[in-house]
Amino acid sequence: MEIYNYMGYELIEKIRSKEITIQEVIQQTYERIEETEELLHSFVYLSKERALKRAKNLDAQLKNGKTTGKVLGLPIGVKDLICIKDSPTTCGSKILEEYRPPYNATVIDYLIEREGAISVGRTNMDEFAMGSSTENSSYGPTYNPWDLERVPGGSSGGSSSCVASGQTPISLGSDTGGSIRCPAAYCGIVGIKPTYGRVSRYGLVSYANSLDQIGPLGRCVYDVALILEIIAGYDPLDSTTVDIGVDEYTKELNRSIEKKTLGIPKEFFGEGLQKDVKEKVKKSINKLEGLGANVVDLSFPHLEYTIPTYYLIAMSEASSNLERYDGLRYGKMSDDLKGDVYEVFSRTRGERFGSEVRRRIILGTYTLSAGYYDMFYIKALKVRTLIKKDFQNAFEQCDAIVCPTMPTTAFKIGELVDDPLQMYLMDVLTCPVNLAGLPGLSIPCDYDNKGLPIGFQIIGNYFDEKTILNIGYQLEQELNIYRKIPPLTIRGN
Amino acid sequence: MSDTPQDVIIGLEVHIQLANLKTKLFCSCSSDYRSAEPNTHVCPICLGLPGSLPVINKKSIEFATRLALALNCKINPKFWFFRKNYFYVDLPKGYQISQYNKAGGKAFADGGKVTIKINSSKKEILLNRIHLEEDPARLVHKGSIRTSPYTLVDYNRSGITLIETVTEPVLSSPAEAREFLNQLKLIVQYTGISDLSLEGTLRVDANISIKGHPRAEVKNITSFKEVESALIYEITRQKHEIKKGKEIMQETRHWDGRVTIPLRTKEFEKDYRYFPEQDLVPIVIKKEFIDEIKDYLPEMPNERVLRLQKQYMLSEFDAENLILDKYIADFYENGVNKDPTFGPDEYKLYCNWLMNNIVGWLNENNKKIDETKLKPSHIIDLISNIKKGNITTKIAKTLIGDMMKGNSISKMIKDKGKKRISEETIIEEYSREVIDENPRIIEDCRKNPKAIEALIGRVMGKTKGQADPKITRKIMIILLRNMRIID
Ligand SMILES: [Zn+2]
Numbered sequence: 019m020e021i022y023n024y025m026g027y028e029l030i031e032k033i034r035s036k037e038i039t040i041q042e043v044i045q046q047t048y049e050r051i052e053e054t055e056e057l058l059h060s061f062v063y064l065s066k067e068r069a070l071k072r073a074k075n076l077d078a079q080l081k082n083g084k085t086t087g088k089v090l091g092l093p094i095g096v097k098d099l100i101c102i103k104d105s106p107t108t109c110g111s112k113i114l115e116e117y118r119p120p121y122n123a124t125v126i127d128y129l130i131e132r133e134g135a136i137s138v139g140r141t142n143m144d145e146f147a148m149g150s151s152t153e154n155s156s157y158g159p160t161y162n163p164w165d166l167e168r169v170p171g172g173s174s175g176g177s178s179s180c181v182a183s184g185q186t187p188i189s190l191g192s193d194t195g196g197s198i199r200c201p202a203a204y205c206g207i208v209g210i211k212p213t214y215g216r217v218s219r220y221g222l223v224s225y226a227n228s229l230d231q232i233g234p235l236g237r238c239v240y241d242v243a244l245i246l247e248i249i250a251g252y253d254p255l256d257s258t259t260v261d262i263g264v265d266e267y268t269k270e271l272n273r274s275i276e277k278k279t280l281g282i283p284k285e286f287f288g289e290g291l292q293k294d295v296k297e298k299v300k301k302s303i304n305k306l307e308g309l310g311a312n313v314v315d316l317s318f319p320h321l322e323y324t325i326p327t328y329y330l331i332a333m334s335e336a337s338s339n340l341e342r343y344d345g346l347r348y349g350k351m352s353d354d355l356k357g358d359v360y361e362v363f364s365r366t367r368g369e370r371f372g373s374e375v376r377r378r379i380i381l382g383t384y385t386l387s388a389g390y391y392d393m394f395y396i397k398a399l400k401v402r403t404l405i406k407k408d409f410q411n412a413f414e415q416c417d418a419i420v421c422p423t424m425p426t427t428a429f430k431i432g433e434l435v436d437d438p439l440q441m442y443l444m445d446v447l448t449c450p451v452n453l454a455g456l457p458g459l460s461i462p463c464d465y466d467n468k469g470l471p472i473g474f475q476i477i478g479n480y481f482d483e484k485t486i487l488n489i490g491y492q493l494e495q496e497l498n499i500y501r502k503i504p505p506l507t508i509r510g511n
Numbered sequence: 512m513s514d515t516p517q518d519v520i521i522g523l524e525v526h527i528q529l530a531n532l533k534t535k536l537f538c539s540c541s542s543d544y545r546s547a548e549p550n551t552h553v554c555p556i557c558l559g560l561p562g563s564l565p566v567i568n569k570k571s572i573e574f575a576t577r578l579a580l581a582l583n584c585k586i587n588p589k590f591w592f593f594r595k596n597y598f599y600v601d602l603p604k605g606y607q608i609s610q611y612n613k614a615g616g617k618a619f620a621d622g623g624k625v626t627i628k629i630n631s632s633k634k635e636i637l638l639n640r641i642h643l644e645e646d647p648a649r650l651v652h653k654g655s656i657r658t659s660p661y662t663l664v665d666y667n668r669s670g671i672t673l674i675e676t677v678t679e680p681v682l683s684s685p686a687e688a689r690e691f692l693n694q695l696k697l698i699v700q701y702t703g704i705s706d707l708s709l710e711g712t713l714r715v716d717a718n719i720s721i722k723g724h725p726r727a728e729v730k731n732i733t734s735f736k737e738v739e740s741a742l743i744y745e746i747t748r749q750k751h752e753i754k755k756g757k758e759i760m761q762e763t764r765h766w767d768g769r770v771t772i773p774l775r776t777k778e779f780e781k782d783y784r785y786f787p788e789q790d791l792v793p794i795v796i797k798k799e800f801i802d803e804i805k806d807y808l809p810e811m812p813n814e815r816v817l818r819l820q821k822q823y824m825l826s827e828f829d830a831e832n833l834i835l836d837k838y839i840a841d842f843y844e845n846g847v848n849k850d851p852t853f854g855p856d857e858y859k860l861y862c863n864w865l866m867n868n869i870v871g872w873l874n875e876n877n878k879k880i881d882e883t884k885l886k887p888s889h890i891i892d893l894i895s896n897i898k899k900g901n902i903t904t905k906i907a908k909t910l911i912g913d914m915m916k917g918n919s920i921s922k923m924i925k926d927k928g929k930k931r932i933s934e935e936t937i938i939e940e941y942s943r944e945v946i947d948e949n950p951r952i953i954e955d956c957r958k959n960p961k962a963i964e965a966l967i968g969r970v971m972g973k974t975k976g977q978a979d980p981k982i983t984r985k986i987m988i989i990l991l992r993n994m995r996i997i998d
Contacts, residue, residue: 099561099562100562101561101562107561107562109561114561117561119555119560119561119562120555120560121555121560121563123562219562219564220562220563220564221562221563222562223561223562224561224562224790227789227790228789254566255564255566256564256566257564257565257566257567257790257791257792258564258789258790258792334786335789337596337784338594338596338605338606338784338786340605341596341598341604341605341606342559342561342603342604342605343561343605344598344605346600347558347559347603348560348561359599359600360598363598383784386596386784386786387782387784388782388784391614391784391786392614395786396614396615
């Protein structure tokens with residue numbers, strides 16, 4: 019069997035038992051990438067030489083019994099906005115072209131340096147994570163492995179398509195308003211956005227820093243649980259991480275979910291939901307009931323304000339977070355250096371940021387400006403508190419909330435490009451989770467009538483990743499569709 | 512200047528670098544940029560590299576607490592940092608992490624006061640707040656900023672802790688502003704948080720208005736000396752405008768060392784788009800923490816003045832002079848406490864020697880006391896040698912320079928033995944004294960020039976035989992000739 023059929027944990031087992039060498043794994047990984055990359059464009063940069071060299075080193079260490087990494091030799095894709103020392107990290111943007119950070123993100127230190135994973139390349143994304151389709155990448159779009167005419171979702175689209183297509187078993191993404199869960203849903207894989215403060219953001223290039231979290235994507239819940247175990251935890255370099263213990267998620271997966279109470283918010287099944295998405299998600303809820311879970315109806319009175327609240331906050335923060343890109347210290351400056359420093363800064367930013375990034379910077383700058391600040395930003399913060407309260411009330415009645423991840427299945431490339439508002443509405447079921455800072459898991463639960471995967475979302479209480487992974491794992495085993503490999507073709511409907 | 516002080520309203524924003532903090536405000540880079548090669552004390556955080564995050568330096572909170580307590584401010588139990596957004600080449604993130612007391616934000620501490628003495632009466636200068644923020648990078652130009660062909664950026668300064676002290680608009684003259692800054696400098700020295708004698712540790716923005724007219728903000732005043740000149744210039748300018756019947760504009764002006772130049776008017780005032788810095792969590796300051804710092808807080812200058820008067824029976828004048836430099840006052844107390852036989856006379860003597868001769872020497876030679884080899888015991892030794900008659904005050908004064916090199920008077924007396932004094936000015940001084948004291952011998956000289964020997968003998972007596980007899984004779988003759996006593 020080709021290695022791309024294996025789950026991450028199976029591959030690790032084979033390496034550990036010396037059934038296969040790390041160099042063979044990496045070699046075959048690149049073979050799979052070379053075969054499929056032209057169709058998918060999951061990566062903006064491949065680091066083959068570096069990965070092979072590292073594989074050779076790790077093989078030698080393994081032979082001498084000198085290494086104990088939990089994910090030794092595991093090939094991973096890393097979203098292009100997580101810093102890897104001396105490796106291009108461009109955030110899908112022309113403004114960071116050729117930028118190589120001089121330091122590792124904390125998650126890279128944990129996953130690669132400490133536990134032995136190998137980065138095979140940087141995965142494509144919407145520029146600075148601004149988008150739900152990966153169409154906003156300066157390096158061209160990524161294609162959905164289930165239908166090459168469709169978007170993989172975003173912004174972690176490359177991280178999703180590479181896992182779904184078996185290019186790598188695992189990838190790292192980031193989620194600000196659904197950027198892990200949306201592409202996981204569209205590509206039929208598993209992705210988790212951890213609780214805000216669970217995983218260090220040190221080395222994650224900020225889009226909206228009060229919402230961003232790094233999380234893993236994989237083809238099964240076990241893989242995602244395994245990676246989260248490694249990357250989660252307090253980091254003295256990130257003041258927003260919380261110093262509480264990390265559960266052994268992989269050991270909790272087999273627990274029975276009997277007597278667990280699942281909350282179903284009626285607003286999450288409202289208008290705008292694709293018919294078969296609604297049906298299939300309901301069907302999965304029935305399966306969970308079959309496993310012994312109870313169900314309770316919930317109400318989220320403030321859900322309708324989610325999208326404006328989310329975008330006001332995200333754009334405001336983004337306008338400030340992206341001020342550092344002036345081309346002066348790193349990245350590229352405009353070729354035309356006429357005028358004073360402000361003119362050169364403006365020209366550089368005008369030329370090198372894409373249109374969606376410019377749109378969000380301008381809107382964010384506007385909402386933070388004197389006279390508008392109270393009207394927009396402060397008000398958004400107040401609504402954010404109300405949305406948080408809705409969730410807090412909900413978790414008094416249930417252990418987890420279940421709902422669709424996305425209102426629809428993957429749309430066609432270009433379909434929503436001229437309608438940003440419609441595109442923003444796609445985040446309605448994912449971004450409340452970021453606003454509240456809660457953990458959310460998306461797993462594939464079925465396919466729509468076009469054969470496109472449907473994502474099932476499980477939202478947990480603060481730092482209760484263990485429960486949502488447990489529920490997700492139980493459902494995954496029940497459904498047993500997770501080994502399905504997408505066709506990498508155009509469906510034409 | 513002919514301003515009636517009540518007309519003038521001045522408020523100051525004083526930015527002080529916490530030069531005694533070892534590391535920067537949000538990273539662990541060394542904050543000693545003065546002695547380092549440019550861009551060597553940098554890291555992803557103070558360079559503002561993508562993905563880097565700030566982490567608060569706990570020591571900076573402690574330092575800010577010390578200052579807040581020393582200034583009698585009310586420390587807020589919980590505060591946030593804010594981002595102050597603007598583009599400039601010295602600002603690597605495009606925003607400065609600072610604090611804000613509007614939009615739900617809180618300063619580190621509110622209120623507070625500094626007591627100044629102006630025309631021998633006391634005035635309380637009320638403070639609005641103090642807050643913490645990071646310093647931008649340092650810009651280096653070749654020659655002047657206008658003619659330099661390039662600008663170099665040194666990020667060693669980027670991220671160094673600044674503390675900003677904002678006064679209420681209650682200062683009414685440049686002299687008051689100067690006095691306020693002197694007091695603030697002293698308090699900063701006493702709290703041990705910075706050394707304001709280092710270049711670049713102080714930056715002042717001043718809000719200046721004439722009662723009933725809009726105010727102008729003058730930025731970029733970078734030393735104590737400049738503050739007074741900048742204020743005098745700006746007040747004169749505004750009064751002149753008003754006299755000519757012109758409206759004063761609300762604007763920001765730039766002090767270039769000579770004059771204030773308009774930077775921007777109110778309509779073009781920068782909008783900094785302050786909003787909370789969420790890469791840092793709110794900081795909670797517990798009462799126990801404040802109490803602990805209070806316990807270790809050194810005595811403040813005004814308290815010390817009172818104590819010195821009481822403990823050493825010094826005059827208010829002497830005590831106030833002594834505390835003007837914490838290290839001098841420490842030196843004083845160290846010295847007088849070394850000798851248990853010291854009483855009020857010696858306390859006074861010690862103070863006089865220290866303040867008149869030692870400090871005079873330090874000022875002339877532009878040195879700090881700890882940069883010399885002078886020890887507190889040296890002055891005890893000096894006083895005792897004078898008391899025992901081993902040396903005269905006059906001669907001792909000539910030996911201060913040697914004493915600063917670590918030589919005690921006792922040792923010098925021993926080494927020099929009967930070594931002659933050949934310095935003409937000193938011999939002249941003694942000779943004049945002898946002439947004044949012996950009118951009868953002078954009269955004798957008119958008749959008998961040999962009587963001059965008696966005068967020379969008396970000079971030798973006064974100098975314990977150390978004066979060079981030849982020079983003494985020469986000088987005595989000149990003096991007597993000038994007095995037309997002898998031919
Ligand atoms: Zn640093």
